[in-house]
Amino acid sequence: MKPTVILAPAPQRRDRIFTSEALAALHDRYDVVDLEERPDADLGEHLPRAFAVIGQPDLGTAALESARELRVIANVEGNFFPNVDYATAFRHGVRVLSCGPAYAGAVSEYALALALDLARGISREDRAARRGEERYFGAGNDDAVLLSRANIGILGFGNLGRATAELLAPFRPRLRVYDPWLPASVVAASGGEPSSLDETLRQSDIVFVFATVTSESTHMLDRRTLGLLPDRARLILVSRAAVVDYDALLAELSTGRLYAAVDVWPEEPLPAGSPFRTLDNVILSAHRAGGIPQAYALIGDMVVDDLALIEQGLPPVRMQQASPELVGRYRNRPVT
Structure with a gap:
């Protein structure tokens, strides 16, 4: 069976950050649960078998404790938010990544x-x-x-x-x-x-x-x-x-x-x-320095590449990794 990947990119849009080629590669390699297409789907229902979450949904202690197969949280907004229990993620060997370098x-x-x-x-x-x-x-x-x-x-x-x-x-x-x-x-x-x-x-x-x-x-x-x-x-x-x-x-x-x-x-x-x-x-200037089509399209490529590496037991190389020493110091807020 293919590993399960939950795609929950909001406030990003799937087709903005994934080219058709990158999205095809994602679907070819994984069983993708697309919560943008299925907004009524229950995230918690799919978490226990998920290999990766692409997006920045709330992932507190209880959610992460249930996600025993989870290995990656790939934030595609660009910031490390306080809505993730990072200590639990790190304790379970979950990589928390950010697409920040794309910008x-x-x-x-x-x-x-x-x-x-x-x-x-x-x-x-x-x-x-x-x-x-x-x-x-x-x-x-x-x-x-x-x-x-x-x-x-x-x-x-x-x-x-x-x-x-x-x-x-x-x-x-x-x-x-x-x-x-x-x-x-x-x-x-x-x-x-x-x-x-x-x-x-x-x-x-x-x-x-x-x-x-x-x-x-x-x-x-x-x-x-x-x-x-x-x-x-x-x-x-x-x-x-x-x-x-x-x-x-x-x-x-x-x-x-x-x-x-x-x-x-x-x-x-x-x-x-x-x-x-x-x-x-x-x-x-209206907060437009990084948000250009080429930067957005790069995000999906980075996600696909790093998921493949982690699946093979290798470290990610394209996205930024959350550091246990620093992530608790950030005071980021979502960009809307």
């Missing part, structure tokens, strides 16, 4: 685009031109800067930070990196200078924020730390909104001292009356 390429390219826009005022001057207020030649470049050989900081050097560092390499920046979860040697091997949070902010004219949200990093960028940024610094926010105190950010941006590109917000959609919408030194 790294898309997010890093988008972050670089935002940095270039902030550096040269591209979208700001486009808006001015549409109002009939364009400034020709050097008149619109008084605050323009180069990324080439710039002092650049990266906060958080996981999948997104490292992918962005690779894209920045041709610009030959001085790259300072703050990531308290990594040894200095790992940062240095990727061309970065390990730095403290304060030093990274003080010494960087362009700062990319990729930090995940934990109990320690919540409001890491607050009134004090934002105040360390040099005048005319550019801040690119594309990771998790909770790492920033948005009231403090608004206060800094309202003075005109800083520039920012913001893709994540504490309340989404951004309220129509938000004062952020009135600021010309801010690029507004």
Whole structure:
């Protein structure tokens, strides 16, 4: 008999994250219980014989204790949520995986685009031109800067930070990196200078924020730390909104001292009356850095590959594994 795989991808859609080829491969190898097609089906009925769950349904202690054949929980949303009893999963040898790496390429390219826009005022001057207020030649470049050989900081050097560092390499920046979860040697091997949070902010004219949200990093960028940024610094926010105190950010941006590109917000959609919408030194983005068709389609391929490896008694290589030491620190919330 084929191993049973439960497919419960919500809030993702099956056909968005699985190409027809990947879905065919999944069905060819496994007995797939598709809860998107059968929304009235009982997850608990199928758990005792399931080899894998693809998705992020609630899996508490009782559910996992019943799932004696379970070997994989493949989260296809991208975050490790607190709706899984990770201790029980680890105790029973269940791999808990995330599709987060699928977004790294898309997010890093988008972050670089935002940095270039902030550096040269591209979208700001486009808006001015549409109002009939364009400034020709050097008149619109008084605050323009180069990324080439710039002092650049990266906060958080996981999948997104490292992918962005690779894209920045041709610009030959001085790259300072703050990531308290990594040894200095790992940062240095990727061309970065390990730095403290304060030093990274003080010494960087362009700062990319990729930090995940934990109990320690919540409001890491607050009134004090934002105040360390040099005048005319550019801040690119594309990771998790909770790492920033948005009231403090608004206060800094309202003075005109800083520039920012913001893709994540504490309340989404951004309220129509938000004062952020009135600021010309801010690029507004609607949480769209990673969610492109190519990134979504990559998720299904990653799932199929790693399930096959685990079924053969080998470790997964494409998805990110939940770590017992870290998973309890995350404070992620679903992206809707």
